[in-house]
Amino acid sequence: MKKWWKEAVVYQIYTKSFYDSNGDGIGDLQGIIQKLDYIQKLGATVIWLNPIYKSPDVDNGYDISDYQSIDERYGTLDDFKELLEKAHARGIRLIMDMVLNHTSDEHHWFKESRKSKENRYRDYYIWRPGKNGKEPNNWGNYFYEGEGSAWEFDETTQEYYLHNYSRKMPDLNWKNPRMKEDMCRMMRWWLDMGVDGFRMDAVNRLVKPEGLPDSPNPPTPPVGIHGYVVDRTMCANCPGIHELLHELNQEVFKKYDIMVVGETGNVDAAIAIDYVKEEREEINMVFHFEIAKNPVLKNAIEIKEIERRWNRVVMEQNGWITQYLSNHDTPRQVSFFGNDDKYRYESATMLGLLMHTHPGTVFIYQGEEIGMTNVDFPSIDYYNEKYTVGKYQTMIESGVDPVTALNSLKHTSRDNDRTPMQWNDSENGGFTTGIPWMHSNPNYTVINVEREENVERSVLHFYRTLTSMRKKHPVMVYGDYKQMLEDDENLIVYRRHYDGETWIVICNFYEKDLDMPEAVREILDHEKGTLLLGNYADVTVENRNNIRPYEARIYCL
Ligand code: GLC
Ligand code: CA
Numbered sequence: 001m002k003k004w005w006k007e008a009v010v011y012q013i014y015t016k017s018f019y020d021s022n023g024d025g026i027g028d029l030q031g032i033i034q035k036l037d038y039i040q041k042l043g044a045t046v047i048w049l050n051p052i053y054k055s056p057d058v059d060n061g062y063d064i065s066d067y068q069s070i071d072e073r074y075g076t077l078d079d080f081k082e083l084l085e086k087a088h089a090r091g092i093r094l095i096m097d098m099v100l101n102h103t104s105d106e107h108h109w110f111k112e113s114r115k116s117k118e119n120r121y122r123d124y125y126i127w128r129p130g131k132n133g134k135e136p137n138n139w140g141n142y143f144y145e146g147e148g149s150a151w152e153f154d155e156t157t158q159e160y161y162l163h164n165y166s167r168k169m170p171d172l173n174w175k176n177p178r179m180k181e182d183m184c185r186m187m188r189w190w191l192d193m194g195v196d197g198f199r200m201d202a203v204n205r206l207v208k209p210e211g212l213p214d215s216p217n218p219p220t221p222p223v224g225i226h227g228y229v230v231d232r233t234m235c236a237n238c239p240g241i242h243e244l245l246h247e248l249n250q251e252v253f254k255k256y257d258i259m260v261v262g263e264t265g266n267v268d269a270a271i272a273i274d275y276v277k278e279e280r281e282e283i284n285m286v287f288h289f290e291i292a293k294n295p296v297l298k299n300a301i302e303i304k305e306i307e308r309r310w311n312r313v314v315m316e317q318n319g320w321i322t323q324y325l326s327n328h329d330t331p332r333q334v335s336f337f338g339n340d341d342k343y344r345y346e347s348a349t350m351l352g353l354l355m356h357t358h359p360g361t362v363f364i365y366q367g368e369e370i371g372m373t374n375v376d377f378p379s380i381d382y383y384n385e386k387y388t389v390g391k392y393q394t395m396i397e398s399g400v401d402p403v404t405a406l407n408s409l410k411h412t413s414r415d416n417d418r419t420p421m422q423w424n425d426s427e428n429g430g431f432t433t434g435i436p437w438m439h440s441n442p443n444y445t446v447i448n449v450e451r452e453e454n455v456e457r458s459v460l461h462f463y464r465t466l467t468s469m470r471k472k473h474p475v476m477v478y479g480d481y482k483q484m485l486e487d488d489e490n491l492i493v494y495r496r497h498y499d500g501e502t503w504i505v506i507c508n509f510y511e512k513d514l515d516m517p518e519a520v521r522e523i524l525d526h527e528k529g530t531l532l533l534g535n536y537a538d539v540t541v542e543n544r545n546n547i548r549p550y551e552a553r554i555y556c557l
Contacts, residue, residue: 045469
């Protein structure tokens with residue numbers, strides 16, 4: 001069935017790093033308003049805002065202390081309403097990040113909860129007595145803040161509370177009907193204001209395993225320091241999660257014309273289908289972690305396998321999927337998958353074309369559209385995000401030397417994606433007139449929006465072409481998808497077909513010179529393929545069969 005959210009191109013904005021309108025070094029809502037023309041010109045139809053709620057900011061806003069107010073760093077509720085209205089006036093919808101797994105420990109509920117075992121809010125969170133003077137189980141927190149456990153002892157009531165992330169982010173207890181009701185009311189409040197949906201943070205982790213058992217895995221290295229197990233599977237997809245999401249759907253989502261996309265680690269296509277199958281009425285689509293940031297992806301064969309599996313969710317199972325290669329938790333895609341130096345344009349555009357021509361809703365992370373790259377910070381002091389800093393500390397404690405520790409974390413650090421947006425070549429890339437909350441990537445002098453606007457062959461122009469094609473060619477959204485050359489290690493080739501339009505897409509995933517495979521040549525000859533879009537300008541009939549590093553082409557048959 002046709003839906004606006006299937007056709008959408010979503011632009012993800014990490015407000016804090018997008019554009020600072022008042023010179024305090026922090027991106028803000030007025031800054032986004034000033035850049036709405038840019039977003040519209042990019043062809044985005046939906047904006048997803050990372051959390052902008054009131055927050056102590058230990059995890060850049062994912063630790064919320066009040067779900068119904070805007071953090072003053074970003075502006076006011078009036079600024080938010082102005083943004084919403086001005087985005088809508090341009091035909092751009094807006095979705096909010098919704099964090100339901102945990103709150104900040106500074107949320108009013110938690111402050112009450114820790115006061116006494118009888119407190120009205122006690123059971124909004126997960127409290128347990130210790131076991132033999134130790135934590136209730138062996139879980140380590142995902143943030144690994146040097147201290148390890150997923151449990152924090154609280155003096156006042158002599159019990160532990162669960163926090164899968166930072167100790168300042170206690171996990172909520174979704175078995176509590178009053179908390180559930182409060183959350184539903186809060187979500188409806190945003191939707192009644194006109195918000196167009198949610199990106200649901202860690203949404204497959206809301207329900208915890210019965211009895212909170214130990215993880216069977218060995219302690220997470222470096223072994224011997226703490227003995228805790230960082231096991232993300234423990235709280236993923238537990239019995240009861242589907243009932244809960246269905247309930248949220250009935251109480252909230254279903255009452256509005258919105259999109260709901262879930263962030264779901266530890267989910268493959270077979271598991272995902274139960275979250276997104278339309279008739280189950282849970283959520284619309286999920287972000288999986290099989291490609292973006294996957295450090296063990298071997299080659300294009302594996303990527304093709306993954307895409308085939310996910311495509312079944314759409315084709316056979318009446319569900320929907322997402323396409324993305326980066327977000328605020330990943331390194332920059334051009335650095336991770338491509339060559340961000342010699343072939344920055346070619347690899348950035350190939351990756352963009354690959355995503356936009358696969359089935360699924362497309363998500364562009366700010367800066368991706370100008371080919372922003374990873375950053376090479378000289379010391380840990382430049383880093384902000386918890387995984388990198390926490391892991392670094394743990395490595396240092398266990399005797400690893402600082403240079404080795406930093407080098408091992410650099411390439412995958414979440415901060416690669418969080419450096420300020422690069423608007424022009426003035427100081428700090430024009431992000432702020434003040435001191436930016438986080439160091440800019442010094443390459444803003446050559447990689448920035450202004451330059452991308454002014455040169456003809458730019459990643460930005462290519463992205464604009466892709467998004468405008470999506471509006472003209474429904475085959476990009478609704479076309480069926482069939483791969484060719486499944487065993488080719490380098491090339492990703494597939495056909496899309498919809499309503500009389502057939503495309504063949506060829507992407508060279510590597511920095512290699514290759515020959516056009518015979519099977520593709522024949523199709524292009526027999527079916528008179530005409531080139532619709534490519535990232536090398538000089539393709540002719542004569543040189544058509546040479547495929548160059550990171551070359552990507554769309555042919556229409
Ligand atoms: C999600 C967010 C991430 C955050 C975590 C805890 O994974 O994308 O940025 O740290 O949830 O809320
Ligand atoms: Ca600001």
